Amino acid sequence: MAFELIRISNLRNLQECEISPDKGINLFLGNNGSGKTSVLEAIYILGRGRSFRDNQLINVVSKGQSSFTVYGKKRNKAERTEIGINCSHLGCQVRLNGQKVYKLSQIARETPIQIITPRSHEIVDTGSSIRRRFIEWGVFHVEHQYQYYSSRYQRALTQRNRALKENPVLAKVWDREIVESGDRVDQLRKAYFLALNQEFKIQLDNLASVLRPDIGFYQGWPKEKTFEESLEESFEGDKIRQHTRFGPHRADVTFRIGKTPLGKWGSRGELKIVIYALFLAQANIIKNHIESFPILLVDDFSVELDGINAEKILSNLSDHAGQVFLTTSNSHRLLTRQSVKLFHVEQGEIKDLSV
Ligand SMILES: Nc1ncnc2c1ncn2[C@@H]1O[C@H](COP(=O)(O)OP(=O)(O)OP(=O)(O)O)[C@@H](O)[C@H]1O
Ligand SMILES: [Mg+2]
Structure with missing residues (x-):
C-alpha cells in the first residue's frame, strides 16, 4: 500500500504542505535546514505514531503553534485507508478511517515503515x-x-x-x-x-x-x-x-x-x-x-555513497517495488532518472517538480 496524498501542518518548519507522492521512488531535494528530514519525520509519525528523532512529539510542533497534524491517504487496488494524527501538549489523537485509535500498534500494523539515516x-x-x-x-x-x-x-x-x-x-x-x-x-x-x-x-x-x-x-x-x-x-x-x-x-x-x-x-x-x-x-x-512492501524512508541518501553505489542502490530500490521517500541535498546524478518523482523543499515549502 502506498500513500497517494499526504498533508502536513505545523510540523517543525513545515506550515501547510500537501504532496501527492508516486507509488515508487520520491526524492526530496533541498538545502540544509529546508525541511527534508521533517517531511520524513511526518511520514514516519503516520506509520509509527512517534518520531525517529525526538522522544517527545510535542517538540515536533512548529515553534509558536499549539499542535501539528499529519494526514495520509493510502490506496491498494480498491482498498483505501486514511490516517490522521494531531498532537498538542494535551497528547495525541489518532484516527484510522475516521475512527479513534487508542493503541499505536494498530496504526503500526496498518503501515509498516522503516527508516535509514x-x-x-x-x-x-x-x-x-x-x-x-x-x-x-x-x-x-x-x-x-x-x-x-x-x-x-x-x-x-x-x-x-x-x-x-x-x-x-x-x-x-x-x-x-x-x-x-x-x-x-x-x-x-x-x-x-x-x-x-x-x-x-x-x-x-x-x-x-x-x-x-x-x-x-x-x-x-x-x-x-x-x-x-x-x-x-x-x-x-x-x-x-x-x-x-x-x-x-x-x-x-x-x-x-x-x-x-x-x-x-x-x-x-x-x-x-x-x-x-x-x-x-x-x-x-x-x-x-x-x-505489500513496507514504506522505506531514506534520509540524506547520498551521504557516504560514491556515484556507482548510489546508482546501484537506487536501482535496487526501484526493484523493491514499494514506496520510497529519499532526501538529499546534492543529487545531480539522481535528477536524470526518469523513475524518480522529484520534490523541491525550500524554507518549509514543498514544490512538486513533476507538474
Ligand atoms: N519545532 C520546530 N519549529 C520550527 N522549526 C523547527 C522546529 N524544529 C526544528 N526546526 C527547524 O526546521 C528546519 C528544518 O529542519 P530539517 O531537519 O527538516 O532540515 P533538513 O532539510 O533535513 O536539513 P539538512 O539538510 O541539514 O538535514 C530547520 O531550520 C530547523 O532548525
Ligand atoms: Mg536533514
Whole structure:
C-alpha cells in the first residue's frame, strides 16, 4: 500500500504542505535546514505514531503553534485507508478511517515503515537494544501472535525484577509465566531470523556488496541450556544483582567478518551497503507475509555513497517495488532518472517538480 496524498501542518518548519507522492521512488531535494528530514519525520509519525528523532512529539510542533497534524491517504487496488494524527501538549489523537485509535500498534500494523539515516550504521556498531528492536519490528509484522507473547513476557519480567529488588522469595512465582511466554518469543524470533539470514545473503548479492558478513543470533542465555534451566541456575546471582540476567530481553544479533565485528572492519560506505541489504531483506520478508512492501524512508541518501553505489542502490530500490521517500541535498546524478518523482523543499515549502 502506498500513500497517494499526504498533508502536513505545523510540523517543525513545515506550515501547510500537501504532496501527492508516486507509488515508487520520491526524492526530496533541498538545502540544509529546508525541511527534508521533517517531511520524513511526518511520514514516519503516520506509520509509527512517534518520531525517529525526538522522544517527545510535542517538540515536533512548529515553534509558536499549539499542535501539528499529519494526514495520509493510502490506496491498494480498491482498498483505501486514511490516517490522521494531531498532537498538542494535551497528547495525541489518532484516527484510522475516521475512527479513534487508542493503541499505536494498530496504526503500526496498518503501515509498516522503516527508516535509514546516516546513523543507521549504529545497528552494527552500538549496543544490542537497537538490533533487538530491528528484529522485533520484523517479527511483529510477520507473526501476529508475537505482540501477545512479547507483552506477556515484558510484564512478567518487570514483576520478577521488582520482586528481586523488594522481596526475592516472590521472584520465583513469575518463573513459569516468564518461561512460557519467553520460549514463544524466542521461537518466533528464531524463525524470523532464519528467514532474514537467507534473504540478507540474496540482498548482499543484489547490491554486489564487497563485504559478506555472517550474522548470528544470540538468544539471551547460553545455547547449551533451556531458558528454564538458565533461569533456575542463575537465580542466586539474580538475587544479588537484583535483576534477571538471562532471557529473551538480552537477545542480540551479531555481524562478523571472520572473527572481527563488522563495525570494526567495514568502511562507512561499505557498511551502508550492508545496512541497505539488511533493510531490503526485511522489507522482502514482510512483503511475503502481508503482500505489500513496507514504506522505506531514506534520509540524506547520498551521504557516504560514491556515484556507482548510489546508482546501484537506487536501482535496487526501484526493484523493491514499494514506496520510497529519499532526501538529499546534492543529487545531480539522481535528477536524470526518469523513475524518480522529484520534490523541491525550500524554507518549509514543498514544490512538486513533476507538474
Ligand atoms: N519545532 C520546530 N519549529 C520550527 N522549526 C523547527 C522546529 N524544529 C526544528 N526546526 C527547524 O526546521 C528546519 C528544518 O529542519 P530539517 O531537519 O527538516 O532540515 P533538513 O532539510 O533535513 O536539513 P539538512 O539538510 O541539514 O538535514 C530547520 O531550520 C530547523 O532548525
Ligand atoms: Mg536533514
